[in-house]
Amino acid sequence: MAEVLRQDQVFVSVDDLILTVREGRLNLLLSRRAGPPFKGCWALPGKLVERADSAEATALKLLRQMLPIREAFMEQLYTFTELNRDPRGRVISIAYLAAVPWERLSPLLPAEGQGPRLFGVSLNGGALGLEGGEGLRLTGGDLAFDHGRIIETGVQRLRGKIDYTDIAFHFLNDPRAFTLGELQTVYEAVLERTVDASNFRRTIQNRYEETGRIAQTDRAEVPRKRGRGRPAAIYRLTDQ
Amino acid sequence: MAEVLRQDQVFVSVDDLILTVREGRLNLLLSRRAGPPFKGCWALPGKLVERADSAEATALKLLRQMLPIREAFMEQLYTFTELNRDPRGRVISIAYLAAVPWERLSPLLPAEGQGPRLFGVSLNGGALGLEGGEGLRLTGGDLAFDHGRIIETGVQRLRGKIDYTDIAFHFLNDPRAFTLGELQTVYEAVLERTVDASNFRRTIQNRYEETGRIAQTDRAEVPRKRGRGRPAAIYRLTDQ
DNA sequence: ATTTTTTATGGTCAAACTGACAAAAAACAC
């Protein structure tokens, strides 16, 4: 991205809020800024929208650039247009929210220390907290630009939509073979609270099974490593 | 708006979806395009975002330009960025949804035939329908640009948010003195279906009265023209 | 003046849903 922009026009950029659920916790991807402004600060991956790309296409390009990944669930989050959000000039940002399964994201992450990094997210009523491991803790105000606000908006949107959209399923390693326990873990990570397993099962079955959106799979067809405890039934998200 | 735009950059515009509830029906404001492209077509009011204005400020300016009005509820709807949505060049549009009480909008509308015009909206599962009076009926495809899609997005958003936000109150002439019947009319217009008055009352009272968001007003303080039937209690939306 | 009509308000009742919890089932660890 150019470090100085023409001062007489409005530029359009895209920022990607790339989310995953790792070990029962919601995580997001931040990269460290190599140059000014906010040199050395952590920031969401961003990219100017080019003449020949839609914002959606730009957001997907950017995602593929960060993680060599084919595709992922993406949805437009909000457009941020405050006048001084970028010191280089007038830049508005269309933020996108991406959900990537941890098992797919994990092998694509570069080695520790370099490049982008995952941060655990906490947003309990009060302020945003980010935890990057090795004692690295950030608050929303530590981030570049208005990216703290973008993250807050994204997490709240995710929480609001989780129980009337399919969004939770996109965090599952394989929506065509998952257990209700795995789905519950996604809910608990996103909502940052525990959920009663029994009631969760009932809710999901009412919401999806009756309408045919999910169905049980014969476990013999889907070999799975099993841990302790009674083995769980395998469900799949159906096509229609 | 210039009829030819520079071909090497991305322009940012704002479109306003100005909504009101008139005679129990959801209505929106369209203007007829004076010049190309889509000359003579009906379109949402739009405006390029200038260097020194946020999108929100641009949307408000545009609203004030259409209706000499001080302020109104506005909320960002969605950003449309398809490549060929504007034949003049590369223009993305940040759509805003505005809610204006009919009693405030009504005296500001220009005489029939000239300028902007109100259209009744119908969106029943199938396609979007617009009714402008005098036998003037449009479908979403008759509109300029992608404005049919913008309207569909806006109506669906409004329906989705009406019962967990305060948005319905902004269609009331005076949120500090309204009856539950008036509020019910807003709901029925937005949802395009009837609502049981008794259950509606119970729901609203549970949702707002217990939390102190609305309160009953002494009717003596608020003189009101009365129609037929038992006079209704007057409620007000409280500050906090 | 009385009745009818209209709108507002209050109440009932069964069905559906919710949250908290108990208990059985099916696997592993020892």
Added chain:
DNA sequence: GTGTTTTTTGTCAGTTTGACCATAAAAAAT
């Protein structure tokens, strides 16, 4: 075998929802 863990089924009271019916308070009709 006995414990432990996780999944799964069931229970039960409290709440919410949708469909009604009944009454109250006003204007309109007779």
